[in-house]
Amino acid sequence: MEPGPPNEAMEQREDLLVDHKKALKESVFTGLKDMYFSESLCDVTIQAEGDRFLCHRVVLASVSPYFRALFMSPMKEAELGEVCLSDVPSSVLQLILHYIYTGEVDLTMDNVEELFIVSGRLQITAMQDSCSRYLAMRIDNENCLWIYSLAHSHNQRILLEETMNHIVWNLNSLSKREDFFHLEMEELVNILSSDDLMFSSELAVYDLARCWWEFHTQRDELLPPELLKAIRVPLLTPDELEKVSRDIPSNDSPLQPPTGIRLRQGMFEERIVCLDSRSFDTAGPEETFHFNAYDPTTESWERLPFCGRFEQTGIVAVGCNLYVSGGYREEGSPSNALHVYDSLLNEWKELPPMTHPRASHGFLAYRNVLYAFGGCNNNELTDSVECFNVLDNSWRDLSSMPKALHSFASAVLKGRLFAIGGMARKDIDPMHYPGFHIYDILTDTWGQFPLPMVFSAAGAVTLRDKVYIIATCKPRHDDLNAYPAYDANSPYEDYEAYLMYNEEPNTICRSFCMDHLGRICHSRIPPVLESTSYSAIIRWMHRIYILGGSDAHYMSIFGIFYWSPGEPRWTLCKKDVPFLITDFGHDTLRVPLKHLSPLISGRRLNYQFRRDLGMKNYEVGGRESCGRGLF
Numbered sequence: 001m002e003p004g005p006p007n008e009a010m011e012q013r014e015d016l017l018v019d020h021k022k023a024l025k026e027s028v029f030t031g032l033k034d035m036y037f038s039e040s041l042c043d044v045t046i047q048a049e050g051d052r053f054l055c056h057r058v059v060l061a062s063v064s065p066y067f068r069a070l071f072m073s074p075m076k077e078a079e080l081g082e083v084c085l086s087d088v089p090s091s092v093l094q095l096i097l098h099y100i101y102t103g104e105v106d107l108t109m110d111n112v113e114e115l116f117i118v119s120g121r122l123q124i125t126a127m128q129d130s131c132s133r134y135l136a137m138r139i140d141n142e143n144c145l146w147i148y149s150l151a152h153s154h155n156q157r158i159l160l161e162e163t164m165n166h167i168v169w170n171l172n173s174l175s176k177r178e179d180f181f182h183l184e185m186e187e188l189v190n191i192l193s194s195d196d197l198m199f200s201s202e203l204a205v206y207d208l209a210r211c212w213w214e215f216h217t218q219r220d221e222l223l224p225p226e227l228l229k230a231i232r233v234p235l236l237t238p239d240e241l242e243k244v245s246r247d248i249p250s251n252d253s254p255l256q257p258p259t260g261i262r263l264r265q266g267m268f269e270e271r272i273v274c275l276d277s278r279s280f281d282t283a284g285p286e287e288t289f290h291f292n293a294y295d296p297t298t299e300s301w302e303r304l305p306f307c308g309r310f311e312q313t314g315i316v317a318v319g320c321n322l323y324v325s326g327g328y329r330e331e332g333s334p335s336n337a338l339h340v341y342d343s344l345l346n347e348w349k350e351l352p353p354m355t356h357p358r359a360s361h362g363f364l365a366y367r368n369v370l371y372a373f374g375g376c377n378n379n380e381l382t383d384s385v386e387c388f389n390v391l392d393n394s395w396r397d398l399s400s401m402p403k404a405l406h407s408f409a410s411a412v413l414k415g416r417l418f419a420i421g422g423m424a425r426k427d428i429d430p431m432h433y434p435g436f437h438i439y440d441i442l443t444d445t446w447g448q449f450p451l452p453m454v455f456s457a458a459g460a461v462t463l464r465d466k467v468y469i470i471a472t473c474k475p476r477h478d479d480l481n482a483y484p485a486y487d488a489n490s491p492y493e494d495y496e497a498y499l500m501y502n503e504e505p506n507t508i509c510r511s512f513c514m515d516h517l518g519r520i521c522h523s524r525i526p527p528v529l530e531s532t533s534y535s536a537i538i539r540w541m542h543r544i545y546i547l548g549g550s551d552a553h554y555m556s557i558f559g560i561f562y563w564s565p566g567e568p569r570w571t572l573c574k575k576d577v578p579f580l581i582t583d584f585g586h587d588t589l590r591v592p593l594k595h596l597s598p599l600i601s602g603r604r605l606n607y608q609f610r611r612d613l614g615m616k617n618y619e620v621g622g623r624e625s626c627g628r629g630l631f
Contacts, residue, residue: 035103044081049090066123092118099127107134120154120627136162140524145179152187168196175208181215192230194532198266202235206244223247234261269589271607274536275585299575314363317589320344325372326358334359346604356384362410362419376406409460411467415441416514438518449518459537470537526569536586
């Protein structure tokens with residue numbers, strides 16, 4: 001047989017080396033286990049509750065810094081070869097030794113606490129981590145507080161984070177349990193100091209501290225300084241301050257909030273933010289574009305002025321910051337500008353611009369990094385990709401897209417950026433792209449994949465570990481924005497999953513979902529109740545919303561629909577969109593609750609943009625503002 005290519009031969013040698021290492025590891029493990037059960041070549045005895053266990057020093061020292069230090073010291077245990085662990089239950093020690101020699105342990109809720117404590121004392125990290133993972137998978141309201149105390153007392157970071165994640169969401173109900181009052185003060189302070197508490201008022205945090213304190217003391221005793229430090233006094237309203245006045249020292253001045261005070265997680269709400277595209281046509285020379293924020297709980301809208309006039313921008317939110325990139329300027333050329341709106345301070349700022357001007361592009365965020373890719377650059381399409389680090393305000397170029405596209409649906413899932421469908425030309429006769437791209441952030445590489453259909457004017461959102469592509473409905477006789485590209489040799493076995501016929505005659509829905517690898521999922525998405533295209537498709541909480549767009553005759557529509565996975569149909573909201581929305585310029589943004597806005601230090605109340613000096617130079621505040629603050 002002729003040898004294969006050099007690369008193939010090298011891969012075969014590497015695979016063979018891996019197999020040899022695996023075989024050697026298994027051989028060593030099997031040999032140690034056999035010697036333990038047969039008590040062969042043992043050189044140390046571990047005693048617990050009168051029981052004796054014959055072991056091997058080198059094995060115990062290899063997994064436990066405690067035993068390593070003990071056997072290397074001049075203590076009598078090292079000389080005599082006997083170690084007495086008088087306060088360790090014999091049954092627990094037996095399970096730990098069995099784990100060391102076999103890697104196996106039978107964990108239960110009855111033995112896991114003792115195994116966690118003893119393995120921590122003996123510094124057997126792997127064993128304690130196994131106990132932590134076991135407990136983390138079983139956290140509920142019944143056990144989370146004692147698990148939290150266990151993790152806190154042993155400084156077990158992973159388990160502490162898991163229990164805190166449960167506690168901050170359920171603290172109101174947990175505070176009614178008896179074990180809440182058995183928390184140590186340090187443990188309670190750690191909980192009440194968390195930014196992630198789901199309380200909308202700081203008074204609720206104070207009430208929990210006061211309730212716990214009164215359980216341990218007389219009702220008229222003041223809160224101790226350690227406990228009072230967990231209360232963010234500047235976030236109390238004047239009425240709330242009167243209720244807590246007995247615990248606030250008179251030399252404090254809580255009405256003057258210090259700079260940098262943080263709101264709790266529950267002190268924010270999530271709004272849907274959309275660009276009002278109608279303002280591009282109607283705004284006068286002294287006016288600006290503005291965003292509109294939608295509250296799905298009240299179906300109400302509020303307005304936020306924007307410091308420029310752009311169309312078909314890229315918009316993405318990271319926490320309380322809304323970033324706006326590129327878009328067509330007033331004169332029709334693409335921009336490279338990047339602006340950010342801070343919902344806490346209620347102000348806009350201009351950031352370092354992109355390297356490449358672009359509009360109708362992809363703009364996504366992942367772990368404090370913004371990614372801008374594809375889109376239109378002057379009279380051509382661009383395949384360029386760049387990212388912006390929000391921590392150091394810097395751009396850098398990344399690997400280009402395999403194909404230059406614009407107006408594609410985009411989403412991010414598990415460290416991968418999706419660009420789905422879109423247009424491959426910018427001219428009057430645009431060409432739909434029959435496929436999608438996936439960018440792996442970790443490896444800086446792109447993958448290109450086919451689809452058995454083509455579409456534009458679609459939207460994509462990430463929900464429950466899937467990307468949902470909402471192409472809405474189009475009439476079969478006028479299907480310009482979504483039509484099949486069927487191939488009899490297509491690798492997609494479930495092509496019919498794309499084609500779901502509406503109850504209305506002569507219409508078809510081509511929405512579908514895929515996982516992080518781009519595989520089509522068997523999840524039926526019902527057709528929207530009305531034929532729409534160029535809508536704003538957005539996720540809010542556990543719902544997918546469709547806002548505005550155009551009907552089958554390209555007339556603007558103003559309806560709002562929402563759907564959650566598992567529901568049989570879309571729901572039409574009672575109120576319409578009060579302005580024109582297209583599929584460019586929307587995301588969800590965390591904003592502070594209104595009653596807390598006056599308490600935020602440095603927060604702006606209104607705007608006055610000095611357009612004669614350019615967008616970068618504008619004043620915040622003043623009497624002649626072009627719009628009030630949004631929240």
